Amino acid sequence: MSKVLYEKDIQKEVLQEKKVAIVGYGSQGHAHALNLRESGYDVIVGLRPGKSQQKAEEDGFDVFPVAEAVQKADVVMILLPDEHQPTVFEESIKPNLQPGNAVAFAHGFNVHFSQIVPPSNVDVFLVAPKGPGHLVRRTFEDGSGVPSLYGVYQDVTGKCKEVALAYAQGIGSARAGVLETSFQEETETDLFGEQAVLCGGMTSLVKAGFETLTDAGYQPEVAYFECLHEMKLIVDLMYEGGLENVRYSISDTAQWGDFVSGPRVINDETKARMQEILNEIQSGAFAKGWVLENQANRPEFNAINAREKKLQVEQVGRELRELMPFVKQPLQEEQKNKQKDVKAHVTN
Numbered sequence: 001m002s003k004v005l006y007e008k009d010i011q012k013e014v015l016q017e018k019k020v021a022i023v024g025y026g027s028q029g030h031a032h033a034l035n036l037r038e039s040g041y042d043v044i045v046g047l048r049p050g051k052s053q054q055k056a057e058e059d060g061f062d063v064f065p066v067a068e069a070v071q072k073a074d075v076v077m078i079l080l081p082d083e084h085q086p087t088v089f090e091e092s093i094k095p096n097l098q099p100g101n102a103v104a105f106a107h108g109f110n111v112h113f114s115q116i117v118p119p120s121n122v123d124v125f126l127v128a129p130k131g132p133g134h135l136v137r138r139t140f141e142d143g144s145g146v147p148s149l150y151g152v153y154q155d156v157t158g159k160c161k162e163v164a165l166a167y168a169q170g171i172g173s174a175r176a177g178v179l180e181t182s183f184q185e186e187t188e189t190d191l192f193g194e195q196a197v198l199c200g201g202m203t204s205l206v207k208a209g210f211e212t213l214t215d216a217g218y219q220p221e222v223a224y225f226e227c228l229h230e231m232k233l234i235v236d237l238m239y240e241g242g243l244e245n246v247r248y249s250i251s252d253t254a255q256w257g258d259f260v261s262g263p264r265v266i267n268d269e270t271k272a273r274m275q276e277i278l279n280e281i282q283s284g285a286f287a288k289g290w291v292l293e294n295q296a297n298r299p300e301f302n303a304i305n306a307r308e309k310k311l312q313v314e315q316v317g318r319e320l321r322e323l324m325p326f327v328k329q330p331l332q333e334e335q336k337n338k339q340k341d342v343k344a345h346v347t348n
């Protein structure tokens with residue numbers, strides 16, 4: 001088994017003497033900044049003027065333009081959207097790095113696919129939480145954490161690995177497990193996981209199930225509870241005790257259905273599609289497509305995004321969740337405010 005590190009294996013001191021700049025205050029940025037500060041580290045935030053700047057200031061951080069934050073810091077964690085990182089890196093980060101500083105990422109995409117080429121006189125590492133940023137924060141506050149992968153791309157100080165580990169500990173990941181990786185492995189597995197299983201695979205499964213039931217004339221509300229709402233409850237059991245725990249709690253009728261029907265939905269054909277997806281990630285074809293989509297101002301991304309929001313499963317879900325106040329989370333309020341901002345922007 002690979003060596004998984006926990007609190008007792010990690011030294012904090014190496015990061016305690018440094019100033020950390022978190023560049024970006026979105027999903028991962030706010031979680032890293034707040035968790036690191038509460039773990040006792042000296043954290044500042046680098047941002048452009050705007051909504052996030054206001055939020056970070058409200059949370060009590062000293063916020064600076066990105067270039068200034070980089071000048072003040074020893075460790076610069078880049079938590080901007082992947083597609084914005086190369087420009088901000090060239091314009092505001094690279095010119096302000098000092099030899100011996102560390103540049104860090106939560107995903108290896110830009111370094112692995114050569115969209116960012118770090119100078120040779122700085123440490124470069126990644127700490128990639130295996131979970132959404134809002135959960136990195138929520139679990140930290142609950143006293144648990146999200147596991148992280150760490151990887152060293154370039155070690156000029158001889159201390160890069162120790163700094164990366166202390167950083168992972170600071171965001172709460174050593175409570176759950178910290179595992180060594182390379183930029184290549186993190187990038188390829190993360191892209192594969194989100195496309196084939198966690199995001200693309202799961203949302204497509206839910207939509208296909210929901211539409212099969214509603215096309216057959218069943219009530220959309222029944223289809224929503226069956227194919228989306230209950231997904232979380234089943235996944236919670238899987239998270240707590242694997243497939244075995246799901247099968248312990250479900251009926252034997254469901255377990256028999258699982259055994260005989262599951263492989264008719266997800267089978268060797270599906271695995272062949274997964275292999276294609278992995279091949280496109282490994283060859284760089286996916287990355288090239290995503291870079292080009294952004295250069296063209298995301299025509300396909302925006303069209304699909306608008307279409308998906310109008311799906312019946314989304315509409316019925318919004319209505320049902322309004323009636324279940326206990327499933328409401330602050331994230332949904334944030335999402336609503338974001339939509340209001342976009343609407344205001346479009347009408348102005």
Ligand SMILES: NC(=O)C1=CN([C@@H]2O[C@H](COP(=O)(O)OP(=O)(O)OC[C@H]3O[C@@H](n4cnc5c(N)ncnc54)[C@H](OP(=O)(O)O)[C@@H]3O)[C@@H](O)[C@H]2O)C=CC1
Nearest residue numbers: 024025026027028048050052079080081084106107132133
């Ligand atoms: N989302 C996740 O849970 C995970 C993300 N990652 C990785 O973490 C990194 C960050 O992703 P994520 O947290 O999703 O990003 P977000 O989209 O949530 O980050 C947006 C933040 O970046 C700021 N920003 C955007 N453009 C600029 C700019 N040009 N200059 C300055 N600030 C800017 C935004 O500020 P403003 O309000 O001004 O727009 C906002 O604070 C990525 O590498 C991603 O792959 C890794 C694991 C999971």
Ligand SMILES: CC[C@](O)(C(C)=O)C(=O)O
Nearest residue numbers: 130131132133190194198
């Ligand atoms: C699963 C999506 C993710 O990789 C993540 C939350 O880990 C991401 O890029 O957001």
Ligand SMILES: [Mg+2]
Nearest residue numbers: 129130131190
């Ligand atoms: Mg991920």
Ligand SMILES: [Mg+2]
Nearest residue numbers: 107190191194
């Ligand atoms: Mg990802």
